[in-house]
Amino acid sequence: MPVDILIQIAIGGILIGGLYALFAFGLSLIYGVARILNFAHGTLLAIAGVLGSILYGLLGANPLALIGIIALLAVVFFGFGWAFHDTLLAPLKRRSHFEASVGTVLTTVGALIVIGDVAAALAGPRPRNIPIRSDVLEFGDILIPVSQAWMLAAIALLTVVLHLVLTRSWYGRAVRAVTQDHVGAALCGVRARVIHGITFGLGASLAAVAGVLYATVYPIDPYAGFNLTVKAFTIIVLGGVGNLLGALAAGLFLGVAEAFTAFFWAAEWASALSIFLLLAILVAFPQGFGAARRT
Amino acid sequence: MTQHEATMPRVSPPARPRAFGGFGTIVGAAAAGVLALGVPQLGVPYVTSLAFTFLVFFVLAQSWDWIGGLAGYVNLGHFAYYGIGAYAFSIALVSGVPTPVCFLIAAAAVAMIAALLSFPLFRLTGDYFAFATLAVLPLAELLAFNLVPLTGGADGIVLPPRYVLVPAFYTAVGLAVVTFALSVLLARSRFGYALKSIRNDEQAAEVVGIRIFPAKRAVMVLSGAFAALAGAVHAWQLSYIDPPTVFGLNVALVPVAMALFGGSGLLWGPLVGVVLLFSVQQYLLVNMTMLHATVYGLIILLIGRFMPGGLLRASVARATPLLRGLTREVHHEIAPAPAAAGREKRLPMPVRKPDPDKVLLSLKGITKAFGGNVAVNAVTLDVREGEVIGLVGANGSGKTTLFNCISKVYEPTGTLLFDGTDMKGLRRDQVAGIGVGRTFQNPRPFGDLTVAENIAVAATFRADRPSMTAALQEAQSYAAFVGLEERFTQRADALSLQEKKSLELARALALHPKLLLVDEVASGLTPAEVKRFVAHIREIREVYGVTVIWVEHIFSALAQIVDRLVVLEQGQVIADAPLAEAVRDERVLAAYLGSAATKEGH
Numbered sequence: 001m002p003v004d005i006l007i008q009i010a011i012g013g014i015l016i017g018g019l020y021a022l023f024a025f026g027l028s029l030i031y032g033v034a035r036i037l038n039f040a041h042g043t044l045l046a047i048a049g050v051l052g053s054i055l056y057g058l059l060g061a062n063p064l065a066l067i068g069i070i071a072l073l074a075v076v077f078f079g080f081g082w083a084f085h086d087t088l089l090a091p092l093k094r095r096s097h098f099e100a101s102v103g104t105v106l107t108t109v110g111a112l113i114v115i116g117d118v119a120a121a122l123a124g125p126r127p128r129n130i131p132i133r134s135d136v137l138e139f140g141d142i143l144i145p146v147s148q149a150w151m152l153a154a155i156a157l158l159t160v161v162l163h164l165v166l167t168r169s170w171y172g173r174a175v176r177a178v179t180q181d182h183v184g185a186a187l188c189g190v191r192a193r194v195i196h197g198i199t200f201g202l203g204a205s206l207a208a209v210a211g212v213l214y215a216t217v218y219p220i221d222p223y224a225g226f227n228l229t230v231k232a233f234t235i236i237v238l239g240g241v242g243n244l245l246g247a248l249a250a251g252l253f254l255g256v257a258e259a260f261t262a263f264f265w266a267a268e269w270a271s272a273l274s275i276f277l278l279l280a281i282l283v284a285f286p287q288g289f290g291a292a293r294r295t
Numbered sequence: 296m297t298q299h300e301a302t303m304p305r306v307s308p309p310a311r312p313r314a315f316g317g318f319g320t321i322v323g324a325a326a327a328g329v330l331a332l333g334v335p336q337l338g339v340p341y342v343t344s345l346a347f348t349f350l351v352f353f354v355l356a357q358s359w360d361w362i363g364g365l366a367g368y369v370n371l372g373h374f375a376y377y378g379i380g381a382y383a384f385s386i387a388l389v390s391g392v393p394t395p396v397c398f399l400i401a402a403a404a405v406a407m408i409a410a411l412l413s414f415p416l417f418r419l420t421g422d423y424f425a426f427a428t429l430a431v432l433p434l435a436e437l438l439a440f441n442l443v444p445l446t447g448g449a450d451g452i453v454l455p456p457r458y459v460l461v462p463a464f465y466t467a468v469g470l471a472v473v474t475f476a477l478s479v480l481l482a483r484s485r486f487g488y489a490l491k492s493i494r495n496d497e498q499a500a501e502v503v504g505i506r507i508f509p510a511k512r513a514v515m516v517l518s519g520a521f522a523a524l525a526g527a528v529h530a531w532q533l534s535y536i537d538p539p540t541v542f543g544l545n546v547a548l549v550p551v552a553m554a555l556f557g558g559s560g561l562l563w564g565p566l567v568g569v570v571l572l573f574s575v576q577q578y579l580l581v582n583m584t585m586l587h588a589t590v591y592g593l594i595i596l597l598i599g600r601f602m603p604g605g606l607l608r609a610s611v612a613r614a615t616p617l618l619r620g621l622t623r624e625v626h627h628e629i630a631p632a633p634a635a636a637g638r639e640k641r642l643p644m645p646v647r648k649p650d651p652d653k654v655l656l657s658l659k660g661i662t663k664a665f666g667g668n669v670a671v672n673a674v675t676l677d678v679r680e681g682e683v684i685g686l687v688g689a690n691g692s693g694k695t696t697l698f699n700c701i702s703k704v705y706e707p708t709g710t711l712l713f714d715g716t717d718m719k720g721l722r723r724d725q726v727a728g729i730g731v732g733r734t735f736q737n738p739r740p741f742g743d744l745t746v747a748e749n750i751a752v753a754a755t756f757r758a759d760r761p762s763m764t765a766a767l768q769e770a771q772s773y774a775a776f777v778g779l780e781e782r783f784t785q786r787a788d789a790l791s792l793q794e795k796k797s798l799e800l801a802r803a804l805a806l807h808p809k810l811l812l813v814d815e816v817a818s819g820l821t822p823a824e825v826k827r828f829v830a831h832i833r834e835i836r837e838v839y840g841v842t843v844i845w846v847e848h849i850f851s852a853l854a855q856i857v858d859r860l861v862v863l864e865q866g867q868v869i870a871d872a873p874l875a876e877a878v879r880d881e882r883v884l885a886a887y888l889g890s891a892a893t894k895e896g897h
């Protein structure tokens with residue numbers, strides 16, 4: 001087995017793994033802060049990919065327009081996420097523990113089905129992608145498309161920015177205050193509902209960015225969402241809730257592992273990997289690897 | 296138990312008839328089943344197949360609710376069992392196995408898979424559990440697609456072409472009746488109460504002697520096997536299955552939505568939910584050409600947003616004459632005994648003769664650290680039979696942590712010997728089983744069970760395993776003992792804080808403990824109530840020979856009864872002496888009673 005083939009596969013894995021991580025940040029952030037497991041998270045990514053592809057076509061397949069599309073979708077999804085939380089999820093907090101938990105699950109699962117189906121009805125169920133022509137960097141026999149190199153750089157940059165926002169900004173401090181004790185935070189003038197709403201919006205935004213970038217690499221259809229949510233969930237169980245670096249490492253690991261599974265075994269088993277991995281972690285690390293918490 | 300039966304109050308007939316939820320309900324369900332057998336005689340295959348589909352959904356929703364409603368775990372992957380059952384049945388049928396055996400194979404295969412899956416899945420609770428179970432669906436679908444030699448992959452499996460609608464319908468009727476009857480029986484059984492306790496508070500359930508994991512695994516297996524039978528009979532009737540039909544996410548959550556829409560955990564909830572949502576589904580199928588999934592998703596979303604407790608828990612249902620009878624929660628009830636008999640002096644507890652020379656509990660170097668904080672530090676202590684020990688110390692000195700170490704809420708380092716048994720590695724339920732009862736500082740009764748059931752659950756899981764009915768009769772004595780006879784049939788979450796603490800004491804006594812760990816039961820009581828409580832502890836010790844360790848800040852209460860005072864400071868024992876000696880110890884005065892006590896010359 002030539003080494004450069006292995007490296008080539010690993011690079012592909014790292015790229016997709018970075019996207020997984022970016023997308024898992026959103027799920028992790030929402031769960032860590034608002035204690036809501038958003039089952040529709042992957043569906044947001046999927047429809048962002050589909051929307052991105054449609055807009056890209058409308059704007060004449062101009063690679064520069066992609067940046068505008070990403071910015072636009074990030075803003076729109078931010079608003080959508082905030083509104084979704086505020087109208088549908090926040091009111092459930094007033095109910096008893098079991099009802100709130102069941103209600104949240106049903107609401108986000110319902111949203112997963114509705115969003116996917118409406119998108120499929122409007123845009124068609126077929127997979128779409130964003131075809132970008134770009135130069136290829138050559139290192140010996142290893143090829144890296146320039147667009148994908150840029151993408152990796154963008155993911156790295158976003159991770160750093162997100163880390164800084166969470167550790168250095170007012171929002172980051174408010175998030176930590178609300179996470180630890182929302183009553184105490186409220187007494188200091190931090191409203192949990194607003195912070196949760198912003199966090200939900202931010203999570204949706206990250207899913208949108210990841211969705212558009214994903215569509216530049218792989219075709220995506222409106223129903224693809226749930227399998228991606230499973231991947232993101234595996235990543236946050238592996239890396240720890242609210243742990244950005246952990247999620248990044250876990251995302252890269254999953255991406256590379258899938259790439260090798262597809263190469264050495266069969267592509268159709270690659271997507272089962274995350275579920276097997278998830279169940280295996282649960283058996284091997286009963287207390288959670290990182291932070292699969294018992295409630 | 297014959298000894299107490301003589302002293303037990305006579306049980307009068309129930310005060311109000313139990314309209315729904317009793318054994319009569321099973322007879323009613325069987326009768327409805329017999330009537331339903333007439334449906335194929337109408338000679339309209341459409342009606343028969345409609346009724347058939349309805350029954351399949353009912354079996355799925357009701358069996359889902361055994362985990363969801365009784366045990367409080369939201370299993371979103373229930374439909375995977377249906378799908379695997381359908382596949383197992385079809386594969387067996389195609390290979391020429393006789394049909395009845397195919398049903399058995401489907402149920403057995405899924406029971407095994409459910410038992411295996413319960414190991415990773417029940418490591419989780421709450422949303423995590425819901426999520427991981429939902430992930431089982433795409434996994435099952437992938438396996439069905441990819442294991443082509445077994446499943447035919449995307450082509451699915453075509454069954455031999457025979458007209459089986461009528462026998463399939465009869466099978467479904469039988470299955471539905473059994474499912475319903477089992478639900479009635481489960482709700483009243485000891486196993487059912489183990490699940491209901493788990494639903495409320497797993498740790499409290501363990502502390503009253505319930506072994507929770509096997510109970511959770513058993514209910515997973517049972518509910519999986521019924522879902523598998525539903526899948527098998529459906530595959531038989533459809534005569535063709537492929538992965539999206541039996542694992543598709545869009546249909547998968549329909550039975551869950553049905554059970555929750557009606558009212559999860561209520562006997563009639565799943566049935567009402569299936570009747571209503573099934574009607575909506577049929578209406579939409581006839582009247583809409585597209586967006587079926589959207590409407591479904593929307594219904595699931597709206598149930599989650601506005602009615603997660605279900606229709607039968609909404610005030611609308613209680614106000615509707617037709618539904619009112621169905622909204623009742625099923626509580627195991629016996630009629631309260633006449634007040635005089637309820638105040639029966641003797642508790643139905645074994646009378647032990649303590650041997651004051653025998654060490655009942657021995658702690659050697661017990662240590663428990665949380666990170667860098669050593670909450671309990673090398674505590675060594677011997678407790679002799681029949682002693683009442685007051686455990687005091689400032690807040691944060693490690694008293695409750697020490698209790699948690701003894702009852703195995705935490706596993707400490709060091710040696711714990713109880714009645715000659717090394718407690719190393721014992722589970723919480725085993726600790727309860729060898730005779731350690733405890734109360735929690737913040738009371739943790741099973742909120743949605745009645746006072747009676749709370750006490751009876753502890754009694755029924757004792758080593759002598761009295762029936763739930765016998766346990767409930769016993770419970771009356773304990774309730775009367777702690778002053779809760781008026782509250783006997785009320786839900787525990789309706790009690791005041793003090794009443795909850797009393798309930799915890801009653802629940803711990805129902806375990807027939809040799810050692811009782813009492814954690815701040817008297818704080819917040821009036822002086823008269825404290826006096827009464829001290830009298831209780833005295834009676835528990837003097838009449839029944841129970842050894843007591845009592846954590847309390849109300850020093851005057853302790854002073855009336857304790858033989859020995861053990862004082863903790865920062866996790867260490869700083870004094871272990873008879874009361875009179877301990878209160879003269881300078882360190883104790885400084886650490887616990889404060890310097891003011893020193894000046895007053897206590």
